Structures are given as structure tokens and as C-alpha cells.
Amino acid sequence: MSVSQRRPLQRAGGAPVLDTSHGTVLYLESLNVSFDGFKAINDLSLYINDGELRCIIGPNGAGKTTLMDIVTGKTRPDSGQAWFGQTLDLLRLDEAAIATAGIGRKFQQPTVFTELTVAENLELAMAGPRRVWDVLRARLGGEQRDLIAQTLERIGLTPLRAQFASTLSHGQKQWLEIGMLLMQKPRLLLVDEPATGMTHQEMAQTGELLCSLAGEHSVVVVEHDMDFVRSLDSPVTVLHQGSVLAEGDLDSIQKDPLVRSVYLGE
Amino acid sequence: MNALRSALWSDRMGVVLLTVLLLAAVWVPIASLALPESHPLHLGSYSVSLWGKYLCFGLLALSLDIVWGKLGILSLGHGVFFGLGGYVMGMYLMRQVGDRGVYGDPILPDFMVFLNWDALPWFWYGLDHAWIAFPLILFVPGLLAFVFGSLAFRSRVTGVYLSIITQAMTYAVMLAFFRNELGFGGNNGLTGFFDILGFDLRADTTRAALFSVTALSLAGCYVLCRALFSTRLGLLCTAVRDAESRVRFLGYRTDRVKLSVFVLSAAIAGLAGALYVPQVGIINPGEFSPLNSIEIVIWVALGGRGTLWGAVVGAVVVNVAKTQFTGWLPEGWLFMLGGLFVLTTLYLPRGLAMLVPKRVSGS
Numbered sequence: 001m002s003v004s005q006r007r008p009l010q011r012a013g014g015a016p017v018l019d020t021s022h023g024t025v026l027y028l029e030s031l032n033v034s035f036d037g038f039k040a041i042n043d044l045s046l047y048i049n050d051g052e053l054r055c056i057i058g059p060n061g062a063g064k065t066t067l068m069d070i071v072t073g074k075t076r077p078d079s080g081q082a083w084f085g086q087t088l089d090l091l092r093l094d095e096a097a098i099a100t101a102g103i104g105r106k107f108q109q110p111t112v113f114t115e116l117t118v119a120e121n122l123e124l125a126m127a128g129p130r131r132v133w134d135v136l137r138a139r140l141g142g143e144q145r146d147l148i149a150q151t152l153e154r155i156g157l158t159p160l161r162a163q164f165a166s167t168l169s170h171g172q173k174q175w176l177e178i179g180m181l182l183m184q185k186p187r188l189l190l191v192d193e194p195a196t197g198m199t200h201q202e203m204a205q206t207g208e209l210l211c212s213l214a215g216e217h218s219v220v221v222v223e224h225d226m227d228f229v230r231s232l233d234s235p236v237t238v239l240h241q242g243s244v245l246a247e248g249d250l251d252s253i254q255k256d257p258l259v260r261s262v263y264l265g266e
Numbered sequence: 267m268n269a270l271r272s273a274l275w276s277d278r279m280g281v282v283l284l285t286v287l288l289l290a291a292v293w294v295p296i297a298s299l300a301l302p303e304s305h306p307l308h309l310g311s312y313s314v315s316l317w318g319k320y321l322c323f324g325l326l327a328l329s330l331d332i333v334w335g336k337l338g339i340l341s342l343g344h345g346v347f348f349g350l351g352g353y354v355m356g357m358y359l360m361r362q363v364g365d366r367g368v369y370g371d372p373i374l375p376d377f378m379v380f381l382n383w384d385a386l387p388w389f390w391y392g393l394d395h396a397w398i399a400f401p402l403i404l405f406v407p408g409l410l411a412f413v414f415g416s417l418a419f420r421s422r423v424t425g426v427y428l429s430i431i432t433q434a435m436t437y438a439v440m441l442a443f444f445r446n447e448l449g450f451g452g453n454n455g456l457t458g459f460f461d462i463l464g465f466d467l468r469a470d471t472t473r474a475a476l477f478s479v480t481a482l483s484l485a486g487c488y489v490l491c492r493a494l495f496s497t498r499l500g501l502l503c504t505a506v507r508d509a510e511s512r513v514r515f516l517g518y519r520t521d522r523v524k525l526s527v528f529v530l531s532a533a534i535a536g537l538a539g540a541l542y543v544p545q546v547g548i549i550n551p552g553e554f555s556p557l558n559s560i561e562i563v564i565w566v567a568l569g570g571r572g573t574l575w576g577a578v579v580g581a582v583v584v585n586v587a588k589t590q591f592t593g594w595l596p597e598g599w600l601f602m603l604g605g606l607f608v609l610t611t612l613y614l615p616r617g618l619a620m621l622v623p624k625r626v627s628g629s
Binding site for chain 2: 072074094095096097099100104105107111112113114115116120123124125130131132135136137138139180184
């Protein structure tokens with residue numbers, strides 16, 4: 001990808017206003033992305049409602065991660081539209097502006113800052129000053145300390161708050177990253193394979209955590225693990241070869257002959 | 267203030283370094299001026315300036331460590347900022363010469379008379395005033411760093427590519443400064459200075475004062491950097507160093523974080539250069555040579571990058587060794603330096619700082 005494509009077309013100063021008066025928080029319409037001729041995303045349209053928990057499943061190479069890359073500004077589509085609420089054109093914002101506008105992302109590989117402590121990771125993620133000078137002068141107030149303490153409690157890492165993130169297990173890093181997402185106070189959370197590398201018990205806890213987030217946030221979960229998807233009990237979108245194959249609840253999806261042919265080769 | 271106090275408390279080696287610097291700032295003038303020459307602790311003015319030079323290099327190493335050790339930007343061109351600060355100081359000192367030059371021209375420095383120039387170029391205007399020249403010591407390197415950094419960081423040039431263009435930058439500046447037409451004295455550079463702020467540069471008192479100013483500047487910049495990294499911006503720098511793209515998804519503009527620290531670093535390097543020039547009495551384009559910039563990296567690596575105090579110690583240790591070694595075997599120094607670098611990388615990957623037990627250093 002050339003440098004010019006990645007360059008932001010617009011740099012948002014303050015936090016832009018999100019307008020979800022029509023009940024939809026994310027509109028993706030007729031998106032197309034190709035990498036060296038391979039169509040990673042093919043005429044994809046997807047709508048996420050405000051406060052909804054949505055699962056996106058699909059075989060490898062279906063375009064799940066590319067879809068998240070487009071929404072967070074990492075990849076620019078060749079054509080199509082992506083709107084956050086009614087008014088924010090995601091294709092005109094860069095990664096930092098999109099994050100400030102209220103879209104948080106958890107990566108497939110948990111990426112936390114290993115040389116910082118758990119609490120410091122949350123402090124950096126906390127919604128607040130983002131300009132260099134303001135960050136330099138930022139101090140933790142009582143309210144902010146409380147917020148960090150609450151989040152630590154929610155992700156179950158309170159006893160580890162002063163430990164370096166490098167000492168955490170894979171599952172704990174996943175939780176820390178979810179905690180960092182919460183600190184950003186996003187309206188929309190994109191969660192890429194949160195259950196990877198987790199034990200069944202950890203998976204159940206993660207599922208509960210994600211379900212508890214829906215309502216005040218919209219949550220989009222990309223996942224491979226069918227048991228985990230079932231535990232979330234939410235609408236499912238199936239991606240295949242870069243476009244939407246089917247949408248509905250998990251049971252009807254699993255009966256869909258088209259889906260069965262893609263997944264099971266029937 | 268509290269954050270700074272606790273940051274210094276957990277950085278005990280930094281406190282040791284600051285104490286040594288403050289003691290030296292007081293002791294060296296006494297040993298040089300008050301003690302009689304026969305006294306065993308007497309310091310000659312040559313030694314005073316030599317140690318002043320080492321501390322300038324320590325300051326330069328500190329400036330590199332805040333971008334390399336703390337932000338992961340490996341600059342192989344930091345000599346350019348040091349050199350520019352030095353040149354600004356050199357121009358100021360040159361204007362102080364007045365009509366005492368060989369050709370006796372009241373305005374034009376000797377090299378301009380030699381080139382048959384009849385007027386001072388515009389960029390030499392005002393540099394006879396300390397209140398104009400001294401701020402420029404920080405401003406000129408800072409401006410170059412700002413322009414270079416804006417372009418490089420916004421286009422997301424990182425890693426080895428960034429290192430290569432910093433190296434190219436210092437090389438380009440060296441070639442430019444070698445040209446007589448540019449108006450900075452060509453390959454001879456600027457030399458033949460008489461006084462600074464009205465004080466004779468060859469006087470023992472001036473040399474002792476320059477040493478003390480250098481030691482105090484180093485101490486001051488150390489505290490400034492330590493304070494900077496004890497704020498949330500310090501956490502942010504660590505995050506940018508270790509996972510820059512992740513930081514963007516938190517909504518921070520990482521290019522501006524890098525740019526800010528890079529400009530600060532350049533200004534500190536410029537200050538180091540400006541303190542260096544009056545103590546060695548000359549500045550020439552050789553200071554911009556790529557090799558010099560690579561040496562700075564070796565000082566920092568050898569001392570222990572990311573620790574701040576390690577960089578200062580590394581610079582002083584390597585340069586003391588250089589002075590000793592070039593006395594015995596001048597041609598052998600580069601082999602020795604290369605060998606040191608290889609050995610450090612193999613056996614002390616975190617530099618001399620590794621030798622200090624954690625419970626002592628406190629970090």
C-alpha cells in the first residue's frame with residue numbers, strides 16, 4: 001500500500017459528534033478491497049445497530065480482519081462507503097481520529113504494552129487528553145483512579161495491577177486488552193478472536209464480560225470458536241470470500257444449506 | 267514535583283551521577299584556580315577543558331538516549347545537531363574577534379576577507395549579540411529536527427530506513443559545510459576565537475567556569491529528561507517504542523509524540539555542541555561526519571541505553587579510553603572501538619548498566 005493511501009485526509013481536532021438517531025451505529029456499504037488482484041472484500045454491506053452484540057464468523061480468508069482494518073482506518077477500501085453514525089465518514093479519518101471518535105479495537109494477537117504495568121496500560125488507554133502537551137501535564141485524579149480500579153475489577157486483574165504486562169498469561173493479556181478498550185469509552189467495540197488460547201473457564205468469563213458490555217456499547221465479535229459464539233447468544237453474520245453469506249441467529253445459520261456447503265463442503 | 271521526586275528516588279544511579287556532577291562543578295574550579303601548581307590535586311587548564319569536553323559528549327549521549335533508548339528512534343545523524351549548535355556558538359565567538367583577526371577587518375571574519383567578500387552574509391547578522399546567538403543554539407538544531415521529523419514521522423518512516431536517512435542527512439550537511447561558498451569557513455571551519463561574553467577564552471578562570479557551566483547544564487538536562495519521562499508522556503513514549511501501531515488505535519498521534527521528543531533531543535545536542543566549541547577552540551565540518559554520529563550510538567550502547575545515566579557514563583568512559591589509547595597507538599583506536607562494540611553486544615547487551623545490581627540502581 002502506498003504512503004499516500006494511508007495518509008489521513010482529515011485530522012479531527014476535538015472529538016467529533018456521533019449521531020445514531022436512526023438506531024444504526026455502523027453502516028458499511030458496497031465495500032471492495034483487493035490486494036494484488038485478490039478480492040479480500042467483495043461488495044460487502046453490513047449494518048450494526050446501536051447497543052447490539054453481533055458475531056461475525058467465516059472461514060479463514062473470508063475477510064473478517066480486513067473488515068476491521070477498514071473500520072479502524074488501517075486499510076482504505078478501493079470503493080464503497082463506511083459511516084459511523086449518520087455523520088462520520090470513516091474513510092476520511094485516520095486511525096487516531098477514528099479511535100477518538102469512539103471505535104475501539106481488540107486485536108487478534110493481544111497487543112498490550114509489555115514494559116508498562118497493568119494499571120499503566122489502562123491509564124494510557126483511558127479516554128482523556130491525546131495531544132502531546134496535555135498528556136505531559138495529565139495527572140490521575142481521584143475519579144480516574146476509581147475508574148481504573150473498577151475496570152481492573154471488571155477484568156479480574158486487580159491483584160496484578162502493579163505487575164508488568166509482560167508477566168501476564170495469554171488469557172490475562174486478552175482481558176487487559178478488553179479493559180483497555182473499556183477505558184477508551186468507545187461506542188463501538190471491535191473484538192477480534194477474544195477466546196483464542198483461553199481455557200473453557202476463561203472463555204465463559206470472557207463471554208459474560210462481552211454480553212454485559214452490549215447495551216451501553218455496540219460490540220462486534222469476530223470468532224472461530226462455535227461453542228463460544230453459541231455462548232454469546234447473539235445475531236450472527238457469516239462472511240465468505242469477502243461478502244456476507246448469511247445473517248440470523250446461530251441455529252438457523254447452522255441449518256442454512258449455503259453455509260453448510262461453505263463450511264462442510266456439502 | 268512529587269512525581270519527579272519519586273522518579274529520582276527510584277533512579278539512584280541518576281542521583282549518584284547528579285551528585286558527582288554538582289561536586290565536580292564546585293571542585294574543579296577550586297582545584298584549578300585555588301590550589302598551587304605543586305599541589306598533587308591541582309588540575310591544569312588542559313585537563314579542565316578535556317573533562318569539559320567529556321561532559322559535552324555525555325550531554326550529547328543523553329540527547330541520543332532520549333530518542334533511541336526511550337522512543338526506539340535510532341538516529342545515526344545526531345552529530346548534525348551537535349555540529350549546528352557548535353557552529354552557532356562558533357559564529358558568535360567569531361564575531362567577538364572583531365579587528366583582532368590576522369587581516370584586522372573590524373566586521374568580516376578572516377576567512378571572508380581571504381575569499382574577497384566585501385559584506386557579511388545575512389545569516390551572520392546579529393550573531394555578535396549573545397542574546398540572539400544563544401537562543402539560536404537551541405533553535406537551529408531544533409528547527410532542522412522539526413522539519414526532518416515532520417516529514418519522516420508523518421510518512422511513517424521507521425527502523426533502519428529512518429536510521430539511513432538520518433545518516434544521509436548528516437553526510438549532506440557535512441558536504442555542504444565543506445564548501446567555502448556556503449559562508450561557514452569551508453573545511454577549516456571556525457577557529458581563532460578570543461573571548462566569550464568578554465572573558466578571555468585562554469584564561470584559567472574562563473576554562474574553569476566553562477567546565478562548571480557544562481557540568482551544571484548536564485545535570486539540569488538530566489533532571490529535565492528524568493522529569494519528562496516520569497509523566498504520562500513517559501508512559502506513552504514507552505508504549506510508542508514497543509508497539510507504535512497499537513498506540514494509534516488508542517487515539518494518540520504517535521508522529522507528534524516522536525516529533526516532540528526528537529526536537530527536544532536536537533536542542534540538547536545543540537547545547538552540547540555549543541558548550542564544546544569554546545572548550546576545544548574550533549568547529550569544523552568534520553563534526554558532521556557520519557562516523558562521529560555512529561560513535562555516539564556506541565557510547566550509548568556501551569553505557570546502557572534507556573537508562574539515561576548509562577548513556578552519560580558510556581560517553582565519558584569511551585572518550586577517556588579514546589584519549590588514552592590514541593596516545594599509545596593512534597591507528598588502533600577504530601579497531602578498539604569496533605571491538606568494544608562487538609564485545610558489549612555479545613556480553614553486555616544492556617551495556618555497563620547491566621553491571622549495576624538492580625537493588626542498587628533501583629530501576
